[in-house]
Amino acid sequence: MKKLIALLSVVLFSFGVAKAGELTVTGTAKASYAITSSDGTAAASNATPQLGIENEFTLGASGELDNGFTWSYAVDIDTVESSATNDDAKLAVGTPIGTFGVFLGEGGLGVDNAGSQSVVARPSDTSYAEAMTDTFDIDGFDNVQYHTPAGLLPYGVTFKVGYTPDAAGSTAEDALKSGAVNDRVATPDTASAGGITLDGGGDSATHYQVKMTEVPMVDGLTLGADYIEFSGVIGATDQAPESGAYYATYAVGPAVIGYSKSYAALALSSIATEQVETVENTKYSIGINVNDNLSISYEQEESEPKTQKKATTQYTMESTGIQASYTMGGMTLGVAMNDHENASYTTNKDVKDTVFTVEMAF
DSSP, rough: OOHHHHHHHHHHSSSBBBBOOOOEEEEEHHHHHEEEEEEEESEEEOOOOOOEEEEEEEEEEEBBBBTOOOEEEEEEEEETTEEEEEEEEEOOOOOOTEEEEESOOOOOOOOTTTTOSSSSOOOGSSSOOOOOOOOOOOGSSEEEEEEOOOTSSGGEEEEEEEEEOOOOOOOOTTTTTTOOOOHHHHHHOOOOOOOOOOOSSSSEEEEEEESSSSOOOOTEEEEEEEEEEEESSBOOOOOEEEEEEEEEEEEEEEEEEEEEEEEEOOOOOSSSSSSEEEEEEEEEEEEEOOOSSSEEEEEEEEEEEEEEEEEEEEOOOEEEEEEEEEEEETTTEEEEEEEEEGGGGGGOOHHHHHEEEEEEEO
């Protein structure tokens, strides 16, 4: 990875002079109305309906170097009341041998949700915080990446690799600030209800991703996988943290079917203490374009935690969603009806949420 960082530095700072680029503003103006209720025996409640407006947009710029290389820059602006925060950012340089970039809280390579065909949002990513645990991802850290150029590999194969020198998770908003000292410690999760904490730790982490969009003899099939590993972890004497996933989508007529499977191995420091060993997720969905304006979808997500001693009962969380969206020019109306069973991995904590959205693209 030291060679990758050195090559990235050469690409970013040693080739040509950047020409003036074009500034763009992209995002969505999205308003939502959410109704959440729970009639399970655990934490039964009927929450007050919530109104919301999405508060993030992206400033982008791009241009070309004197030698023909391209560059792009983007920063997410998160607005809260009267203030605005530099949320995430990336700077990338495109060359004939691939793309090199620096990503701050950006550049996710995980494919655990790549198969989702939900037309509004995944059931576990709408209005209710059900605390489903997925996998580690490099976008949780400041990182550098390399992406192969389009057309380099046969069958539409693309390969990406990301590396972070600070897997403790501290981030820097700009080049003048430094993150906290990397303590290298990965804290094990003790299998209590209420959610599962993914803690990587270590000196560094490396994330790999591969996708294939032209599977031989199977039109409409797309495949992909990813894997992330951590190095120099303290507090993981019995198992080092790592995770990976694979997915497939298949387009047939107006429908697209999606499937993904992911595994997250958590840090284990002792066989004497009951700790979460792995979290295994299975997700499948189908989206159908009824016509040029109307789309509908169904998705089911299951998340199963396991402990190494199996002395504590763990409960599988399940989220399902039936959704529809209707587009009229630049406006999209959406409705998502979701059910969550054993939310936060708590038995009988069953929650329903219904979300209505109005979205304007710009």
